[in-house]
Amino acid sequence: MSTVSPFTLLGRSSECKARRGQLTTLHGTIQTPVFMPVGTLGTVKAMTPENLKEIGAQIILGNTYHLYIRPGHELIRRFGGLHGFMHWDRPILTDSGGFQIFSLKELAKITEDGAAFRSHIDGAKLFLSPEGAVHVQEALGADIMMALDTCIPYPADRDQAIKATALTARWAKRCREAQSDTGQLLFGIVQGGMYADLRREAIEQLVEIGFDGYALGGLSVGEPKALMEEMLDATADHLPVDHARYLMGVGTPEDLVEGVYHGIDMFDCVMPTRNARNGMLFTSQGRVVIKNACFQQDPRPLDETCGCYTCRHYSRAYLRHLFQNREILAYQLNSIHNLHYYCTLMAAMREAIQEDRFLDFRRHFYQQRTEPFA
Ligand SMILES: CNc1nc2c(CC[C@H]3O[C@@H](OC)[C@H](O)[C@@H]3OC)c3nc(N)[nH]c(=O)c3cc2[nH]1
DSSP: OOOSOSEEEEEEOSSSSOEEEEEEETTEEEEESEEEEBOTTSSOTTOOHHHHHHTTOOOEEEEHHHHHHTTOHHHHHHTTHHHHHHTOOSOEEEEOSHHHHHHTGGGEEEOSSOEEEEOTTTOOEEEEOHHHHHHHHHHHTOSEEEOOOOOOOSSOOHHHHHHHHHHHHHHHHHHHHHOOSSOOEEEEEEOOTTOHHHHHHHHHHHHHHOOSEEEEOSOSSSOOHHHHHHHHHHHGGGSOTTSEEEETTOOSHHHHHHHHHTTOOEEEESHHHHHHHTTEEEETTEEEETTSGGGTTOOSOSOTTOOSHHHHHOOHHHHHHHHHTTOHHHHHHHHHHHHHHHHHHHHHHHHHHHTTOHHHHHHHHHHTOSSOOO
């Protein structure tokens, strides 16, 4: 497989580990740090591809497990892969399903060969080997594929973490060897539970195999924030400096700022879209719970400093009215705003790193907030 890294380091903060880079894929080059909206089932919920481009989304996520179960990767292949199927012509990253299979608990049986599980939809017996997970993602046409891993739950004892991390490394090698020569990128996933030494060992094993980028998995799985930060601080800069670093499933706006501070390049999280549908909106001053009665006659936009379509055209009173009536437009307008907030936050961090003023940016980011996000 290609040994030249598709990631280029463009700049680093002189005061911390924050870095600015770009990642070249078959469907274009991504400026990092970057937030990736989650589109598990081949759609970022309530958003059209045009909405996504307007809010600045560079790359979106899909999920192998879910798409493999329904509608199936062969159908999607026939429709031009995920790009053709969902009318998205920019990069797509697909997660391998390691997390979903781990979430199935007793519904999944993990062996050396792979993961046997029952469909959460109709109970059908299914199986995903590391090779199969790669072939499904090749059929989906993902620009960035993820190795099939076993995500370690929190808490997990050291012996359990050792076993799962070793299996993940053996599966990673099989994934790398199963790849066809399509130019699609493959990232390895670092496990190791909450044991920094196991994580550093896992990094060495994955770097030995050689991947196009490296993800920190097994975090944001219910551990205390301080523990996630401890793992980040102990491992992020043990990842190869000339490869992209992806922190899976993270996080709140604060998590993104702290992740960039620790040298992470890529993030994904369902929070902006899921919270949008629950009426929890992110603003530069902190969160707005739109159903609160205090917004009933509030003529102001969600965020006076925001330039998104929602903030340019609608009042808090109207957004509250839509949400209270469970109007479909509520989910669309709220999702546009929250994803615009996340993508704009990332663009501001890219600029701050470029101008070597990231710590100032980080201080100002916290000063502005009237209350921390959940
Ligand atoms: C939320 N916290 C979190 N997410 C995580 C995900 C993505 C979830 C996947 O599931 C859906 O989001 C819930 C999305 O589909 C996402 O991939 C696109 C992980 N994926 C893998 N393969 N391995 C991990 O160790 C892992 C850890 C996570 N921690």
